[in-house]
Amino acid sequence: MLLKILISSIFSLLFFLHFLHGFNIKVSSKEENLQVDLTTNLMKQCYPTVKSIYLITDSQENSLYLNFYTVIGTITLFEQSKNFTSNLKKKSPISSVIISLRSSSKLEEALVDAKWRAFNQFFIILDGGGTNNGCYNAQYFLMEAWRNDILKAVFLCWNYQKQIPQLYSFNPFNSYAPMSWEKVAVVSAINGHPWTLFVQNYDTGIATCESLFFGRTSDLGRYIIKFGLFNLPPFLSYKNISGVATINGYDYEIIKLLVKELNATLVIDQIAAFLGRFDNATSRGLLWRVAKGQVDLTMNSLILRAISKSAEITYPFHGAELFAISQHRLSPGHDSQLFSFLPPSIFALLFITCILVFFLLLYLFKDPYSRNIVAIVLLLLNLPTPSTPITTNGRIIFGATLLGFTITNVIIQAKMNTVMSILNTEQNIENIEDINNLNYTVLTRRGILSQTLEANGVTNIKLVPHYISCSQLERHEAFVGVEYILRTHLTDTCHLSKHPIVPGLFVSYYTRSNWPIYPKMNKKLLMLFEGDLTRYISEKVLREYCVPNFQEVERYQVITLQHMEYAFYFFVGSSLMSLIVFFVELVIDID
Known part of the structure; x- marks a missing residue:
């Protein structure tokens, strides 16, 4: 009898446990389906045309995972990663992300190296943990989202106490939110800045989409x-x-x-x-x-x-075009350039010839073209002489000498015009081709500068750790960098290329990846650029740095009266002296 009672009790207990387990399954299933229904309703009301949805979950038994087709209405392929299951094979741009994790601490792990992130995405976060959590973990999930640079996010949950669905959001900068949101709490977050949590009841029959992801970056609240x-x-x-x-x-x-x-x-x-x-x-x-x-x-x-x-x-x-600086190769002055084409030995030979002819005609043939020694200079410069020899031998010697000096004068003038109008022998770097053609060694910094030069065909590159000035450069060395920086390293011996050797580069700032403030900051920067304020600041700053005032000689020079100024004065003076000598000898002959 006792044995029958014991067996009946065991069966009754097992039946009761089976009943409780079945009830719990039904309740849990109902609660999990509630998450699916709320998410589906939210997506259909606010984003009916969005199909590219990214799901992140840490459990394949998650009801949202099992019913994902119901939520987005498309078939999505999944692949299993080490810890998380996500539809990584989607090729279209991802506009929205649904996150269902059992713990907020796993959010950072789920988003690590997430190359699919974009600023126009919005996030819907659900608690994938215990079914009785309700909205308790809203603050933890949203705070973790903010620490991972997620700004456009809402937490969707079912409030068991009020028996209504609710949406939670936050503003990490100030306490602003549209009127539909109610402030819940203000806590200290990143860098001790106030972080405000908001909530609103979600009515599945009335769309509240306009204020769902409200703007937050208009005022960063210090x-x-x-x-x-x-x-x-x-x-x-x-x-x-x-x-x-x-x-x-x-x-x-x-x-x-x-x-x-x-x-x-x-x-x-x-x-x-x-x-x-x-x-x-x-x-x-x-x-x-x-x-x-x-x-x-x-x-x-x-x-x-x-x-x-x-x-x-x-x-x-x-712009940030690349320029080159090098030791400035000074062109000869105009006065020295006039005679740079005539070697001193040739000039000495011509002068000695004039002296020999003068004294030969004066003392040996007794038939001089002039008795004044100044006439030697007149013959050297191919200028008119006071008279000519009378005898045949004297005329032959004088005529041959005069003809030779005339031909020499023509050759010299032609050579002078050529030298003063062609490209200077000592060239400075003006374009990318000059670097290789003139056998320059280019000094530059490692990274984008050296990579850009290599891509443009420069072969002889030497890497240096920092910017250098002209005083540190050898004769056949040049330093390539951004113009704004190079101008702070110029000296009086520097040559800065007149045009960029590599154009088409621009200057920008870098921010960390997915930084939520980036879109607003970039828009403000564009407004400054379009308002021409950056140019004003650029000119203001550059005025504080020393820029050399020396004027560089143009590479191509055509002979002008300015170039011939000193030679012109010399020729006029010589002609005047020749005229004076002529009149003096004329007076002597008359007497």
Whole structure:
């Protein structure tokens, strides 16, 4: 009898447990289906045309995962990763993301190296944990989303106490939200800045889509923006004198305007020794810190061609063509250039010939063309003489000499015109072809500068760690860099190419990847650019740096009266002297 009672009790207990388990399954299934229904209703009401939806979940048993076709109305292929299941095979741009995770701490792991991220995406977050969580974890999920640079996000949940669906959102900068949102809490978040949580009841029959993802970046509420820098005049000049930091330069002026327009707070977070690379963790340069999120924005201007998925690039607000500086090769002065084509030995030979002919006719043949020794100069310069020899032998000697000097004079003048109008023998670098043609060694910095030169056919490149001035260059060396920086290294012996040797480059700022403030900042920068304010700042900053005033000689010179000024005076003076000698001898002969 006792055994029958015991067996009956065991069966009754098993039946009761089976009943409870079945009830729990029904309740859980009902609650999970509620998440699917709410998500489906929200997408159909607010975004009926959106089909490119990205789902992130950490459980294949998630009801949203199992009913994903019902939510978006399309068939999506999934692939299994190590920890998360997501539709990575979608090729169309992703406009919306649904995240259903069992813990908010897994959000960062799910978004690591997410190359599909874009600024126009919106996120719908659901609690994929216990079914009884309701809206309890809304703040934790949304706070974690903000720490991963997600700004356009809502948390969708079912409030079990009020038995209504609710939407949670946040504003990390100030307490603004549209009227449909109600403030829930204000907590301290990144850099101690106030972070405001909002909630609104979600009526599945009335669309509340317009205020769902409201704008937040119009006023940053003195939010701290971390900037990284390194000393690179005139873009940025940093000095620390007696513990007092002084910062000025082109970039600093631009950044101050942007920060003022955004109502943010500027904090110099990193002072790097060098720029580095995005993917080089060993050097830990400024760009690596930007890629890792340690720095929001670099204050130094960078060349736009160095595009990387590790960072965002702002609007290119001014040109950054590459120029070359080298030791200036001075052309000869006009006075020395007139006689540079006539070797001294040839001139001495002609002068000795004039002396021999003069004394030969005067003392040997007794038939001089002049008794004044000044006539030697007249014959040398092929100018008129007071008289000519009378005898046949004297005329032959004098005529042959005069004919020879006339031919020589024609040749010399032709050579003079040629030398003064052709390309100077000592050339300076003016274009990319001159670098190779004149056998220059190009000094430049590693990275985009050297890569650009190699792409344009420059072969003899020597890498240096920093910008250098002309005084450090050898005769056949040149340094290539951005014009604005090169102008701060010019000296009186420098030659700066008159035109860019590599045009078509632009200057831009880098921000960390997916930085939520980037779109608004980029728009403000574009407004400054279109308002021509950056040009004013550029000219203002450059005026503070020394620019050489010397005038470089043009490469092509045509002979003019200015070039012949000294020679013209000499010829006029010689002719006048010849005329005086002629009249003196004429008076002597008459007497």
